[in-house]
Amino acid sequence: MTINGVALDELIDAPAGLRSVVAAETRIGDVRGQEGFYHYRQYSAIELASACSFEEVWFLLFEGRLPDRAELAEFTDEVARSRSLPTELLPVLPAIAVSGRPMVGLRTALSMLAAARDLQPVWDSEPATRRADALLICAVAPTILAALHRLHRGLEPVAPRADLSTAGNWLYMLTGESPRPQATRAIEQYLIATIDHGFNPSTFTARVVASTGADVASGVIAAIGAFSGPLHxxxxxxxxxxxxEIGSADRIDGWVSEKVAKGDRVMGFGHAVYRTADPRSVLLRAIGIELGGELVEFATTVERRVTEVLAELKPGRDLYTNVEFYAGVVMELCGIPRSMFTPTFATSRVVGWTANILEQADTAKVIRPSARYVGPRAPQPLPPRV
Ligand SMILES: CC(C)(COP(=O)(O)OP(=O)(O)OC[C@H]1O[C@@H](n2cnc3c(N)ncnc32)[C@H](O)[C@@H]1OP(=O)(O)O)[C@@H](O)C(=O)NCCC(=O)NCCS
Known part of the structure; x- marks a missing residue:
């Protein structure tokens, strides 16, 4: 007997969650969990976040190299020109916005956009067409999300500004106010640091869909579904x-102990790959401290104590803050509403998803693992029909 053409005794049982399984080759980047290091192409992602604009790193992900000055100007302009809210979505967005769940709304809106623009399967399209589809989706995703946010609150969407960077324009579209340079740069660094991160669940999902030859939007929409879960x-x-909930430093120990005793997860701690400090958390802590204030001071106290308590209660699990812990703090300090934290993350990760989709589209191999059947022995006789 065979499964997927492989004899039963030749099947390999991958570890739960596919940890440590290499499922593809990529030139986009990698995460080195033991070292607390990750990179885009051959550059440290943290160094890129410190030195580059979001558009520069976006170009790097799509093209495989950093742009020169003229290329960057042209690319930045192309992105800015592609940002307008697609006219096909204007009549439907208010209805989509009613739910007040922006990631669900984005998924729906992109599906409608793909239908309206008749996006073709990557299997049938040229690399230039796929890249154009990818760039369009990345450029309009923030505009759609900001419009959904405002419509849900009974506000008019704010049209994007072509003179602002991706990060500045995101803050502008959310608030309708010209963004502060310090907040813009803080968010830009956050966006760069979260563009891509190995074969995380949403990126893997995007690649599985792209491996079937489906269109770029299908890959992104599936990735959004995976991304929207609280564990991601x-x-x-x-x-x-x-x-x-913790509120004050004297409540930290009791709060964590209660969570762990109930079997709950402490959000913002632990990571599937890092067994040391998450470098994104280190970067965001520094950005938060620069922005200053009581919230970030409290967050650093909580981080220190929760790490200690988790080390006592969950010995050997190496639980430290992940990207999410200080991301929330930085976004709050930059005036992003809490309901738009995950959507903000999505505005950068969509670049990573599409870069992965473009790379996967060049590989004609469907990702198709197997499952080991553990149900009742088959075949069994059908029960009598009544
Ligand atoms: C991110 C996450 C899903 C990775 O999990 P993982 O590497 O698969 O780790 P596991 O789920 O196998 O957990 C390993 C152990 O650590 C514990 N653990 C992991 N993260 C924990 C957390 N945040 N709080 C408390 N305990 C945690 C688990 O309960 C488990 O304990 P056990 O061995 O006694 O059963 C997990 O750390 C988590 O749920 N974190 C909170 C959610 C979060 O911040 N998500 C954003 C991720 S960037």
């Missing part, structure tokens, strides 16, 4: 809710 992209607001 849906935690920065919950991490901040945790800080609110």
């Amino acid at each position: 992209g849906g935690a920065p607001d919950r991490a901040l809710d945790g800080l609110d």
Whole structure:
């Protein structure tokens, strides 16, 4: 007997969650969990976040190299020109916005956009067409999310400004106010640091869909679904809710112990790959400290003590803050509403998803693992029909 053409005794049982399984080759980047290091192409992502603009790193992900000055100007202009809210979505967005769940709304809106623009399967399209589809989706995703946010609150969407950077324009579209340079740069660094991160669940999902030859939007829409779960992209607001629940330093120990005793997770702590400090958390802590204020001071106290308590209660698990812990703090300090934390993360990760989709589209191999059947022995006789 065979499964997927492989004899039963030749099947390999991958570890739960596919940890340590290499499922593809990529030139986009990697995460080195033991070292607390990750990179985009051959550059440290943290160094890129410190030195580059979001558009520069976006170009790097798409093209495989950093742009020169003229290329960057042209690319930045192309992105800015592609940002307008697609006219096809204007009549439907108010209805989509009613739910007040922006990630669900984005998924729906992108599906409608893909239908309206008749996006073709990557299997049938040229690399230039796929890249154009990818750039369009990345450029309009923030505009759609900001419009959904405002419509849900009974406000008119704010049209994007072509003279602002991706980060500045995001803050502008959310608030309708010209963004502060310090907040813009803080958010830009956050966006760069979260563009890509190895074969995380949403990126893997995007690649599985792309491996079937489906269109770029299908890959992104599937990735959004994976990303929206609290164990993946849906935690920065919950991490901040945790800080609110704790309230004061004397309550930290009791709060964590109670959570762990109930079998709950402390949001913003732990990571599937890092066994040391998450470098994104280190970067965001520094950005938060620069922005200053009581919230970040409290967050650093909570981080220190929760890490100690988790080390006592969960020895050997190496639980430290992940990207989500300080992401919430930084976003709060930059005036982003809590309901838009995960969507903010999505505005950068969509670049990573599409870069992965473009790379996967060049590989004609469907990702198709197997499952080991553990149900009752088959075949069994059908029960009598009544
Ligand atoms: C991110 C996450 C899903 C990675 O989990 P993982 O590497 O698969 O780790 P596991 O789920 O196998 O957990 C390993 C152990 O650590 C514990 N653990 C992991 N994260 C924990 C957390 N945040 N709080 C408390 N305990 C945690 C688990 O309960 C488990 O304990 P056990 O061995 O006694 O059963 C997990 O750390 C988590 O749920 N974190 C909170 C949610 C979050 O911040 N998500 C954003 C991720 S960037």
